[in-house]
Amino acid sequence: MNCQRIERLLSKQLDRRLTRGEAQAVAEHLEDCPACRRLWEEFTSVRARLPKPGASLRVSDVDHRAIGQWLAEREATAQIRRPGFLALAPLTPALRAPLGAAIAASLVVLLAWWIHGRGGQPSAVRIAQNPPHGQTTTAPPPVRHLPLNPADGRIVRGESVLPSGTIRPLRLPRQPHRRSRSEGNEEHRALTPRPGRQTRVDGNLARVNADRMRAARQGVLLPANDWETLERQVRLTMPVRDDFVQVPFPRLASTSDRQIAAAVESYKREAAIVDSRLSREVGLHEKGIALSDLCDELRSDTGINVAAGQSVADEKVTIFCEKHSLRDVMRQLSRPFGYAWLRNGKPGEYRYELVQDLRSQLLEEELRNRDRKEALLALDREMERFRPYLGLSPDEALAKAKTASPAEKPLLEKLSGYGWGPIQMYFRLSPRDLAALRSGQGLSFAQEPRPDRPAEQVLPLELVRGVLQSGRDIRVRDDRSRGGRLIPGPITNEKFSDGLPMVAVPEVRVRVRLGIGHSELGQFTFDGGSAFVIENAGTSRGREWAVGMSPTVLNPENARANARWAGDPAMRARVAVRPRPSCRPSPVDSAVPAEAKEPRMTSADVLEALHRASGLPIVSDYYTRLVPASAVSVQNMPLIDALNRLADAMRLHWSKEGNWLQFRSVSYYDDRLKEVPNRLLTRWADSRRQHGSLTLEDLIEVSELTDVQLNSDTIAEGVRECFGLEEWDLVRSGNLLPHLRYLASLTPAQLQMTTSDAGLPFTRLSLQQQQQLIAHLGSHLHSLEELPGAVVRVEYNQPGGFRWAIPQAADPGRGFFGLSPVRERTREAALVAARRIDPKVDVAQIAPTQLELAVVYVVVDPKSGKAMELGTRSTAQGGRVNW
């Protein structure tokens, strides 16, 4: 048997699929053939060398999502098919008899309806009786009909028409569909958060806050559309006198005509009530305050029980007014933002709760989707601006840029450098590649694609020279004569300054990568770069080349939207607006001293100045966004022009209601998701004041914010400047975030241990925590045997101290990350402490600390006993990673 045949049999042998004769032949062959023996050993090692299945994988709730989607599909199918109620639930024998009777009764009623309905008799709506509370039967309740007068649509009871008073005739759709209890539950699961995440409030409010219509439907098994129609029409015909308040629509426990009429009457009585206590006057001067705090303030000022519901409690508003009635203020806090006040309780002791209902939340979701599409289109338009210059080489673009107009210059400059390759490739992408790019996937094109990268595509040959030319600030050093090799490097480095340009080195291979980023909600960026590789050494350059934002966000066009106010004499008054900044530039993020920077304003600063200048009451939502002072200052300008200009600069829409000026962010639907609640920011700012910097516990808490919140650059800027949280960027650094989120699973005592020199031993973790660590380490862990001696260590350094920076050459045993056993407030103290450990420590080894965090997992190879360090040591700008 030859080796080629044996090789295939070796694979079969691994799967124990050889006959006895074949196995014998293989064994004999292996004895004589070292090559096949080696292959056999390698085949047997394949399983061991494969990564462990899914250990490092992040596995989200894919099962829950699938179940939710399936249930939604089932419900949709059920609605389309409108099956009889018999199909809705399996029947137990005990239910069959009453159900049979119910079916018989229903058939009789249906027959009657058929005869009367077809004969021009009053049309009917089917209302099902709710089963008694707590009864779990799934059998359908008996069905009866509530007749409507076909002439005017009013509910008819016997011979008489209901005393509907001012109520407009009800025109309810006739739908023979009914909902089972289980269907209601499915809808609940599909539309509301999973249980346990919302705070429970008492009886009625809980039902109302969760979903007012759903709660109502639980009372009567009317089809959804019927209920909505009923409620809408009653609300239209009988508006609440306190028009910013919603009185919960009555829920009916029974379906008799009398009770429906009584419920409508009850609503009318409630709606007609004006709460005289709301005329109490309040004055407010609040910048970016959380609605929950504002409601607390109103409650303590007026003694009236007002509160912000869970859905809006953390939303921030700016409000300036002098002596306005509480009714007026409450109206301004709800209507401009699509919120509603719910009223509950007895007359004279009414409680008010501000909420955002599901419909309004779904509207925001729609707006976000629309905005996303507009931003993608805007990005495409931005890219199209490069098209006229695609015929230029990088050198030609550079030459043309010198004499170009201000509009052309930035485009040509991008094309003259590292942008040339990615931009050229963008215009050569197939529709499929473009779709992939827009869905967030990266694309890679190489002069010589590597076989181990199946996703890599071939870079068109005609682009290779241009890409090489675009890397004009890279030179290639030729060390081959000294036994070295060709190495590319930046011309600014003196080692490379006399090197060869890349176009002169045929060994250089180029790659181009493209991507569309969406890290900041509401904005897409086209980024990409070029890499230059010689054998295994390479260098790359990349950045973003175009940004797309929805035009409605970029340019709110307030002048056009508010042209109707131009004739208002009050709007012609001339004003000067000079806002005072409430935030200070951060010293962290640039070489320019903070004092030399142009101050930047929040919308609250600007609106405060506007209120001072105009004397008008103002209400606005508040989202963290800083604008340069020069863009939001006006001198001696008609009020309407000032409003248009300032609102455009702050990306707000403005409007006027009575004498109130109302403002709202044009991208509030995105901003809401990015904003960080005040209650967290103030707590962290207090902690920072107390400890001099954020503590490790604070950093971990920050890391538990959503990715949308942490990815936002505008929020990061505001958090640094307005709350002084300089450590924010450290947390959102990609190197550290997963490790900080892992540390959140430790108890405070365990966390304390991680910062000690000995670290937190694996054996001190609970079983669940050990599992979490294993999952976190994932494929970085070779075997579970590496864990018994493992420790978790954290070193968190803040500026202003000194540490013993042990050179790795001096002590290879210190490990990959060089964690230091000595950190002190002064250089001298650090030196003394270090010399206690090693008397030979030189003062040069004592280095000032900077803001950095190391999270290190020391695992021990069971065979060699050698410790290995995994993890990262990073500043906000980057760092050392072994992960």
Add this chain to the structure above:
Amino acid sequence: MVTLRGWVTVGEDERGQAAESTLLRAGRAGDCEALEQLLAPHKRPLVALCYGILGHPDDAEDAAQETFLRALRALPRFRGDATFRTWLFRIALHVCLNWKRNHHPTELLDETRARPPRDADSPEAIVLRQLEVTEALNALRPAHRAVLLLKEWEGWSVAEIGAALRWNEKQVENALYRARRALVDRWRREENQGGER
């Protein structure tokens, strides 16, 4: 004891098939909790398999979700000829292989690394080795990769894999051989390159 909504109780020794069939019965009736209990044990291995075949964590999650959804839709037709897990994995296999056919594979370009010298026990070397295994797996044909992972991770027999893919056993054996051979050849190449550096 496994208790479902207070009305189904399954003894400790009856776990497995009995519990699964109980959950299946309840799940078919739309019992959300039962469905969660039915799917949860298979979530991680399923995502792992999808990741092994597709090579991208987000794609793997999407494929796993699609698998669960298809399984739920087909639940009334599940006859119990194979175990639920086997059936689930068969669906996953088809989802992933179709996915591969219909989606152009893409990956982020990670900038060229100047590879450090190989000290076999250094953390860098360990990281690199892991990276190389992953890259080697990704370089296999998707169907070969799927066959290998089902064999090595899930311990499926050649016959089971054949049934899932509608291949004959010869084809499965051939795919296993090619996958192993490709991995070994690649590792040999890398070792040679490592020696030359």
